[in-house]
Amino acid sequence: xxxxxxxxxxxxxxxxxxxxxxxxxxxxxxxxxxxxxxxxxxxxxxxxxxxxxxxxxxxxxxxxxxxxxxxxxxxxxxxxxxxxxxxxxxxxxxxxxxxxxxxxxxxxxxxxxxxxxxxxxxxxxxxxxxxxxxxxxxxxxxxxxxxxxxxxxxxxxxxxxxxxxxxxxxxxxxxxxxxxxxxxxxxxxxxxxxxxxxxxxxx
Numbered sequence: 055x056x057x058x059x060x061x062x063x064x065x066x067x068x069x070x071x072x073x074x075x076x077x078x079x080x081x082x083x084x085x086x087x088x089x090x091x092x093x094x095x096x097x098x099x100x101x102x103x104x105x106x107x108x109x110x111x112x113x114x115x116x117x118x119x120x121x122x123x124x125x126x127x128x129x130x131x132x133x134x135x136x137x138x139x140x141x142x143x144x145x146x147x148x149x150x151x152x153x154x155x156x157x158x159x160x161x162x163x164x165x166x167x168x169x170x171x172x173x174x175x176x177x178x179x180x181x182x183x184x185x186x187x188x189x190x191x192x193x194x195x196x197x198x199x200x201x202x203x204x205x206x207x208x209x210x211x212x213x214x215x216x217x218x219x220x221x222x223x224x225x226x227x228x229x230x231x232x233x234x235x236x237x238x239x240x241x242x243x244x245x246x247x248x249x250x251x252x253x254x255x256x257x
Contacts, residue, residue, distance in 0.1 A: 061111035089253035095238035128203040135192040139181030156199030166197035
């Protein structure tokens with residue numbers, strides 16, 4: 055499996071963020087998107103999952119499901135945690151598993167929370183979780199349904215050093231199992247077989 059993008063151009067608010075952007079990544083590899091604020095890092099991820107139109111170029115997931123779009127084969131994690139405060143941490147993940155086509159069971163939710171060090175809060179109301187715990191619960195969403203491509207926007211926001219290390223292990227396991235990952239971040243994610251894609255602001 056390979057993610058390939060060619061000659062991409064994206065505009066937001068009448069301003070062209072970048073153009074002529076090409077990159078590719080084989081199964082097991084990560085692309086780390088870096089650059090200053092406003093360079094288009096988040097917009098690139100949103101375009102890959104189908105939330106934003108592209109002005110030029112294209113992209114494909116070679117070796118994926120030809121009947122599905124790239125976005126339908128991807129997990130997207132943005133700045134918002136998308137956690138419903140009225141539900142427990144476990145109920146949130148059961149909901150997301152059902153939405154994403156995974157096994158919508160408490161056991162699945164508990165296993166995902168355990169991978170991010172949150173098994174003990176499975177029955178806690180999400181509104182009672184700290185900012186870091188909410189972020190980890192959001193990251194656990196990646197684990198309740200198998201999708202080959204992860205699109206992550208500043209995934210380690212609000213995580214302490216220990217949680218960042220634990221999530222690095224989760225990301226590396228996804229890559230080692232043949233997954234792909236594109237992450238926009240200012241922080242080092244500590245992944246093997248990762249290459250940097252640096253965006254620059256346009257004049």
